[in-house]
Amino acid sequence: MMNWEDLTQLVSQMNSYILQAFLVVFASLVLDFAQRKILNRLHLKAEKTQRLWDDAIIDSVKKPISLIIWASGIYLATEIIREATGAVIFKVVGPFRDTVIIGAIAWFLVRLIRHGERRLVAGEKEVDPTTVDAIAKLLKVSVVITAALVVLQTLGFSISGVVAFGGIGGMAVGFAAKDLLANFFGGLTIYLDRPFTVGDWIRSPDRDIEGTVEKIGWRLTSIRTFDKRPLYVPNSTFTTIAVENPSRMLNRRIKETVGIRYDDAGKMETIVGKIKDMIANHPDIDHNMKLIVNFTTFAPSSLDIFIYTFTITTNWVEFHAVKQDVLLKVINIIEDEGAEVAFPTSTLHLADKDIFKNMEPRA
Numbered sequence: 001m002m003n004w005e006d007l008t009q010l011v012s013q014m015n016s017y018i019l020q021a022f023l024v025v026f027a028s029l030v031l032d033f034a035q036r037k038i039l040n041r042l043h044l045k046a047e048k049t050q051r052l053w054d055d056a057i058i059d060s061v062k063k064p065i066s067l068i069i070w071a072s073g074i075y076l077a078t079e080i081i082r083e084a085t086g087a088v089i090f091k092v093v094g095p096f097r098d099t100v101i102i103g104a105i106a107w108f109l110v111r112l113i114r115h116g117e118r119r120l121v122a123g124e125k126e127v128d129p130t131t132v133d134a135i136a137k138l139l140k141v142s143v144v145i146t147a148a149l150v151v152l153q154t155l156g157f158s159i160s161g162v163v164a165f166g167g168i169g170g171m172a173v174g175f176a177a178k179d180l181l182a183n184f185f186g187g188l189t190i191y192l193d194r195p196f197t198v199g200d201w202i203r204s205p206d207r208d209i210e211g212t213v214e215k216i217g218w219r220l221t222s223i224r225t226f227d228k229r230p231l232y233v234p235n236s237t238f239t240t241i242a243v244e245n246p247s248r249m250l251n252r253r254i255k256e257t258v259g260i261r262y263d264d265a266g267k268m269e270t271i272v273g274k275i276k277d278m279i280a281n282h283p284d285i286d287h288n289m290k291l292i293v294n295f296t297t298f299a300p301s302s303l304d305i306f307i308y309t310f311t312i313t314t315n316w317v318e319f320h321a322v323k324q325d326v327l328l329k330v331i332n333i334i335e336d337e338g339a340e341v342a343f344p345t346s347t348l349h350l351a352d353k354d355i356f357k358n359m360e361p362r363a
Helices: 004-047 053-085 088-123 129-154 159-176 178-193 235-239 262-280 316-336 353-357
Strands: 201-204 209-216 220-224 230-234 252-260 292-298 303-311
Touching: 004 053, 053 088, 088 129, 129 178, 178 209, 178 220, 178 230, 178 235, 209 230, 220 235, 230 235, 252 262, 252 316, 262 292, 262 303, 262 316, 303 316
Parallel strands: none
Antiparallel strands: 201 209, 209 220, 220 230, 252 303, 292 303
């Protein structure tokens, strides 16, 4: 039986390692509290600077570093208890600590990428949001896959076996999810070639697709049509169709045919000259682009004037206002010359009445 001295010694030993474990946990608490205070002060100072990455790093490291401190503290406390008691169960704490630390580092990198992405898009006007989003997603995937492989290696698994298994599994998944992979590579093509970005107005002459791009995902592209309905297009579609991007046009074109009456043929040269002068001096017309104003056609009911020019604005609403102004001025020029805009007419010519007098009536 255990005597009083043995019991006293056991209690003394228990008090010793329990006290040590408690002190380690308490030290972890103090250290975590101190790092939070320090990082909060550094964050306030970083917000006052113009540098992009200092506050992003501080924001990203707050929670991961707390996780590392607590994982290390718990590991040290359990090591103290294991040394004193010899309990086998505490041997799993070492790999658990390594896994948590690797995960915390990966978490820090993912948070840093996310914060950097937000700041780049919000702070730099020349940065393409679509490209930033694509690079951020690729970096996040790379960090997560690398962290998973390192964790497996830490836990004693062979990475070469995992990679070989992943290759075989990848082939099986590729056959089973070929449409999903096609959409993924279609999205990658959009990110690399950038035929359009978020906010662009696009249309396809091959399909009934037209609207404003709201989001480019890895599988679907979300488009808001002009009647405000959402349209979700698989990314693989854009690898097989032609896509127009009117948002990137340099100018908008005015291409019209205006006809005057045949009775006003003598005034044609003057009218054409004045229309050309008016357009050449119009403030909303791009004078570096081609300008054509010519009498072109003897139409059935009119003498047609062809007008071909380009506006400075590419805005759809502003373009129609400019076009209206040009056409109204064309009408005013025609009327000022005493001519009229033609409309479809038919003229009936009757033969001379003497012809009918010489015609003998039939019996």
